[in-house]
Amino acid sequence: xxxxxxxxxxxxxxxxxxxxxxxxxxxxxxxxxxxxxxxxxxxxxxxxxxxxxxxxxxxxxxxxxxxxxxxxxxxxxxxxxxxxxxxxxxxxxxxxxxxxxxxxxxxxxxxxxxxxxxxxxxxxxxxxxxxxxxxxxxxxxxxxxxxxxxxxxxxxxxxxxxxxxxxxxxxxxxxxxxxxxxxxxxxxxxxxxxxxxxxxxxxxxxxxxxxxxxxxxxxxxxxxxxxxxxxxxxxxxxxxxxxxxxxxxxxxxxxxxxxxxxxxxxxxxxxxxxxxxxxxxxxxxx
Ligand code: UTP
Numbered sequence: 001x002x003x004x005x006x007x008x009x010x011x012x013x014x015x016x017x018x019x020x021x022x023x024x025x026x027x028x029x030x031x032x033x034x035x036x037x038x039x040x041x042x043x044x045x046x047x048x049x050x051x052x053x054x055x056x057x058x059x060x061x062x063x064x065x066x067x068x069x070x071x072x073x074x075x076x077x078x079x080x081x082x083x084x085x086x087x088x089x090x091x092x093x094x095x096x097x098x099x100x101x102x103x104x105x106x107x108x109x110x111x112x113x114x115x116x117x118x119x120x121x122x123x124x125x126x127x128x129x130x131x132x133x134x135x136x137x138x139x140x141x142x143x144x145x146x147x148x149x150x151x152x153x154x155x156x157x158x159x160x161x162x163x164x165x166x167x168x169x170x171x172x173x174x175x176x177x178x179x180x181x182x183x184x185x186x187x188x189x190x191x192x193x194x195x196x197x198x199x200x201x202x203x204x205x206x207x208x209x210x211x212x213x214x215x216x217x218x219x220x221x222x223x224x225x226x227x228x229x230x231x232x233x234x235x236x237x238x239x240x241x242x243x244x245x246x247x248x249x250x251x252x253x254x255x256x257x258x259x260x261x262x263x264x265x266x267x268x269x270x271x272x273x274x275x276x277x278x279x280x281x282x283x284x285x286x
């Protein structure tokens with residue numbers, strides 16, 4: 001049912017400066033692939049067929065990464081590097097990727113709204129590519145299952161230390177529906193005090209058209225001043241919106257320490273590198 005995913009990738013990435021002055025943070029390397037490639041794999045394995053990238057100036061590298069590169073393909077073919085050739089050709093065919101520009105960085109809600117015309121009326125996923133997960137079942141697929149059972153927007157939520165709630169959108173839970181699914185009463189973006197819970201909204205969503213309409217309504221007056229959380233909150237007042245405390249571990253690759261944690265954990269997943277990597281860590285510990 002959910003075939004399209006919006007990936008907002010137009011932010012400045014100021015927490016990762018100076019790297020992000022010239023290179024999109026979505027293209028930061030985790031082992032041998034850019035971070036966004038893990039997010040796109042998660043989408044594809046959840047059955048997403050079309051990715052709508054929201055980009056900005058200096059983000060062309062993302063589009064280049066998923067394009068064909070015939071000179072390189074010819075060179076790999078001539079030198080008999082078949083595996084590498086298959087891998088780079090495979091990138092271009094992973095799924096349909098279209099892109100739209102966010103011309104001014106007016107926030108996540110505005111970035112999502114930039115993709116509205118390409119989404120149409122169907123429910124869709126939103127994937128923040130700097131949040132990466134290690135999970136038995138891809139987190140987006142867990143959300144999709146919850147959407148299909150309950151037929152309402154579903155947000156990935158995660159317990160965080162109460163002192164960290166001011167960095168996130170935080171949900172107010174109305175009811176525990178069992179199976180890690182909650183009906184949400186409301187949500188508030190980056191509460192300075194009295195957070196309604198310690199469940200934070202993290203970078204995976206299944207949303208519906210009415211949320212885009214809500215972004216549109218508000219953005220006509222004060223373009224960009226609406227947060228995605230505010231639009232979902234407005235919709236939650238008139239229909240059921242759910243939070244799923246997904247199974248899996250999250251890495252915030254938009255922060256330096258979260259990125260380093262991801263590098264270590266994603267390297268440990270690699271059969272070809274794990275043993276040598278453990279030896280290096282043991283040496284450092286000594
Ligand atoms: P962040 O809150 O991480 O902002 O955005 P940022 O600019 O990328 O990074 P920092 O905080 O300055 O280090 C969350 C997601 O929303 C996208 C980002 O690209 C990221 O995927 N975003 C944010 C946009 O696409 N446009 C915006 O105007 C803001």
